[in-house]
Amino acid sequence: MxxxxxxxxxxxxxxxxxxxxxxxxxxxxxxxxxxxxxxxxxxxxxxxxxxxxxxxxxxxxxxxxxxxxxxxxxxxxxxxxxxxxxxxxxxxxxxxxxxxxxxxxxxxxxxxxxxxxxxxxxxxxxxxxxxxxxxxxxxxxxxxxxxxxxxxxxxxxxxxxxxxxxxxxATTVYEVEITGHDAHAARPHLNVNAIEVIAEIVNLLGNIHLNPRIPYSAKMTNVHAGGKSTNIIPGHAIFAIDMRAQDNQVMDELEKKVEEILEAMHQLYDVKVAITHKEKIPAxxxxxxxxxxxxxxxxxxxxxxxxxxxxxxxxxxxxxxxxxxxxxxxxxxxxxxxxxxxxxxxxxxxxxxxxxxxxxxxxxxxxxxxxxx
Incomplete structure (x- = not known):
């Protein structure tokens, strides 16, 4: 050597x-x-x-x-x-x-x-x-x-x-916060379950369709909801969405689709769903x-x-x-x-x-x- x-x-x-x-x-x-x-x-x-x-x-x-x-x-x-x-x-x-x-x-x-x-x-x-x-x-x-x-x-x-x-x-990461209030597990009608909102978001991310000739993906990579008590329905959660696209134009389209999903969750569940942090790297x-x-x-x-x-x-x-x-x-x-x-x-x-x-x-x-x- x-x-x-x-x-x-x-x-x-x-x-x-x-x-x-x-x-x-x-x-x-x-x-x-x-x-x-x-x-x-x-x-x-x-x-x-x-x-x-x-x-x-x-x-x-x-x-x-x-x-x-x-x-x-x-x-x-x-x-x-x-x-x-x-x-x-x-x-x-x-x-x-x-x-x-x-x-x-x-x-x-x-x-x-x-x-x-x-x-x-x-x-x-x-x-x-x-x-x-x-x-x-x-x-x-x-x-x-x-x-x-x-x-x-x-x-x-x-x-x-x-x-x-x-x-x-290109890579974009959104950190997102759902802001609501907790409820007793026996009374699910008294709040919006943040975990159910997240599940709906995961499902909708899988239904994004862009130009199939250019590789892209959007997936949830981090979730925090609830605490040590298992008899509480969490109203608050934070999560991260990682997006990938092979060119910058498709990334712009992908971001728009993800933001539309988050806005739809806000409208559907009447709960605040806000992007708290963004990181973006160009192709x-x-x-x-x-x-x-x-x-x-x-x-x-x-x-x-x-x-x-x-x-x-x-x-x-x-x-x-x-x-x-x-x-x-x-x-x-x-x-x-x-x-x-x-x-x-x-x-x-x-x-x-x-x-x-x-x-x-x-x-x-x-x-x-x-x-x-």
Missing amino acids: SKLQEQVINTFHYLHEHAEISWEESETTKYIASILKDNGCEVTTFDDCTGVIGAYGNFNSNLPVVAIRADMDALWQEVNGTFQPNHSCGHDAHMAMVLGLLWKLEENPSLKNNIAIKFIFQPAEEQGAGALKMVGKGGLDQVDYLFGIHLRPQEETAMGHATPVIIHG AETNREAIQIMEKAAVSVLGREHVDPPLITPGGDDFHFYTIKRPDLKATMLGLGCDLKPGLHHPNMTFNEKALMNGVAILYAAVKEVYGV
């Missing part, structure tokens, strides 16, 4: 064992900032949020600026019976690979004067809010190219393979030049036969806010095959750690492709 590979794997394990959830990645920020400083980066952190940006290379020239983004946050998840921060989406691996790129650049100091790289370590991807925060903090100032990387499940991308672009769908907007650069890089590392076509997936990523806010940005996200199973967000997700160096090598090749070095 090379020294670089050992560094990357050890860093991955450290980050996995010290997972932090969205907006609480304070120790992760300090850890990353220290590594960036020790390896020649000008480092920027923030007083009002987590996240860190490192500038590496020559920014006093007309060189194009390449940004490399890694997401930092873990999920709050039950693992073996205990709720805890858990990196089941691979963000620990993404950080380790992006740091691996920095270390690989440091192994070749002659490159430093001929490149201009921004390392963006972004918080709160799982809440769909961190990318927008980094844009507001100037993370994309001067940036011409933006590259990301994400581990892929084995059913999407095989070990030793990669795809030069992940075409994520990918792709860039041909960035994809071609990443494809060449992947071919140079893995060989043509191991580079897959563009990957279309219903999953979402707030990476795409960067291109929504900066339409001129040349951006793509590399999908890395790594024998990941049973799947992303599974509490016991595992992958083949040997794939980490494939990610480092492809990102390095993409940087060299941009600068022709």
